[in-house]
Amino acid sequence: MRTLFTSVLMLLFAATGVFASEVEMEKDKTAVVIAAFGTTYESSLDSLLKIEKDVKAAVGENVPVRMAFTSNIIRKVWHKRQDDAGYKASHKGKVPDYLYDVKNVLGTMADLQNEGYRNIVVQPTYLTAGEEYADLVAYVEGLGGIKTMKDRWKPFNHLAVGDPIMGSYDYRGNLESLAKALKKDIDAAAASSSALVYMGHGNEHLSTGVYYELERLLNQTYPSVKSYIGVVEGHPELDEVVEKLKRDKVKKVLLKPLMIVAGDHANNDMAGDEDDSWKVVLTKAGIKVNPVLEGLGDNSEVRGIIVDNLLKAAKEADIELK
Numbered sequence: 001m002r003t004l005f006t007s008v009l010m011l012l013f014a015a016t017g018v019f020a021s022e023v024e025m026e027k028d029k030t031a032v033v034i035a036a037f038g039t040t041y042e043s044s045l046d047s048l049l050k051i052e053k054d055v056k057a058a059v060g061e062n063v064p065v066r067m068a069f070t071s072n073i074i075r076k077v078w079h080k081r082q083d084d085a086g087y088k089a090s091h092k093g094k095v096p097d098y099l100y101d102v103k104n105v106l107g108t109m110a111d112l113q114n115e116g117y118r119n120i121v122v123q124p125t126y127l128t129a130g131e132e133y134a135d136l137v138a139y140v141e142g143l144g145g146i147k148t149m150k151d152r153w154k155p156f157n158h159l160a161v162g163d164p165i166m167g168s169y170d171y172r173g174n175l176e177s178l179a180k181a182l183k184k185d186i187d188a189a190a191a192s193s194s195a196l197v198y199m200g201h202g203n204e205h206l207s208t209g210v211y212y213e214l215e216r217l218l219n220q221t222y223p224s225v226k227s228y229i230g231v232v233e234g235h236p237e238l239d240e241v242v243e244k245l246k247r248d249k250v251k252k253v254l255l256k257p258l259m260i261v262a263g264d265h266a267n268n269d270m271a272g273d274e275d276d277s278w279k280v281v282l283t284k285a286g287i288k289v290n291p292v293l294e295g296l297g298d299n300s301e302v303r304g305i306i307v308d309n310l311l312k313a314a315k316e317a318d319i320e321l322k
Contacts, residue, residue, distance in 0.1 A: 028119070029115075029117045029118060030063050030121075030320065031063060031066065031112045031117040031120050032055060032059055032063060032064070032065045032066070032120070032123060032310065033065075033067075033068050033105060033109060033112070033120060033121070033122045034052060034065065034068065034123055035122055035123065035124040035126075036051075036067065036069055036070070037070055037071050037074070037125070037126070037132065037260075038070065038075065039263035040077045040078070040263070041261070042095060043262075043293075044261035044293075044295055045094075045099075046298070047260055047261045047262070047295040048067065048125070048260070048261060050297055050303060051260075051297050054304075054306075055123065055306070058310070058311065059310075059321045060321065060322035062322065063321055064112070064117070067098065067099075067102065067108075069104065070104060072104075075102055075103070078099050078102050079100065079101070079102075081100055082100040082101065088100070105136060109122070109143060118156050119156070119159075119319045119320075120156065120158075121159075121161075121310055121319055122136065122140050122160070122161045123162040123306060123309060123313070124161070124162065125260045125306060126164040126165070126260075127201070127258065127260070127296075128164055128165075128166050128203070128205075128207035128208075128211075129163070129164055129166075129169075129171070129205075130202075130208075131203050132203075133168070134205070137161050140161050141159075143159060144158075144159040158317050158319050160313040160314060160317035161313060162309040162310045162312065163309040163313070164309075165296070165302065165306060166178060166207075166214065167210075171210065174305065175210070177301075178305060179218055179221050181302045181304070181305065183222070185254070186222045186225050186227070188254060188292075189225050189253075190224060190225050192252070192290065193252065194225075194252045194253050195226040195245065195252070196225055196226070196227045196228070196254050196256070197228045197229075197245075197253045197254070197282070198228070198257070199231070199232065199255065199256070199257050199258060199265070199266070199269070199278055200229060200230070200231040200232070200258035201231060201233060201258075201259055201265060202232055202233040203234050204233060204234050208234040208235045208236075211230075211235075212229075212235075212236060215227060215228060215236075226248055226250060228253075229241075230278075232265055238278060238281060242281065242282065245282070245285065246285065250287060251286070251287060251288060252288040252289075252290075253282065253288070253290070254290050254292060255270060255279065255289050255291045256291075256292045256294065257270055257293070257294075257296075258296065259295055259296060260295050260296050261295040261297055262295040263295075266293055266295070267293065270291060271291035271293060278291075279291050
């Protein structure tokens, strides 16, 4: 297994021309990689670009910040658009040029290493420490574990991965920060005499339990507005949300995505017109639904959590920013 992993890494760096003998190794050169699932919806790109802007402001102009998309499907869509002259012309000034060649985290880190950056903080925009986060940590730790005969030829000096928005091991503080950041949604629901329903992505990882805890925390923190959370994958499912709404005799809800961007899931699974969309299912249950297509990346306080997690990870890894 070790031999296979080493071979894959050699191919990765060979493909980008990253060999120690060809690179001037500078211990103090630092960069940041924002790891986002990504989106193909131009209307939801702004959420990611706001995160990028806030991160750049936090780390200073001397630290490059690169965006990486972890979804293979989404990257392929953007790469295909690279050859679509009509699309590029109609979106000039609206879509950053780098998205047409957006890479995954490994490719982005390889590019930075080839440019002499040996200290890298990878900050995900994920909500939970689920499958994607576990894989991200594994990728970065694998690169950080590369040993060479002489330390000066190691491809990296210090690497770090920041926590997801809802935290990882020590997560309660993150949940409390997120609950505080979501007060604007609570206020919006209260203003329209509605309950608040969030649709998260979820996964089949044990992290799904954190959604139950966030729902409980929201209801404890803001008892005047009933809050409910369900996910597309894993638990709590939509059926469970509907059951709770009926139990509580809720007749009107503000429906929002508990996701960084209001992309495909928000537009189709949440607010679409298909029979299985959340909007349609809730409407058929006798509930008036007001869907709001706004990602968490549009919330400045949520972006602040991402920045705080990045700065904390850098500090713990002894990586100096600015």
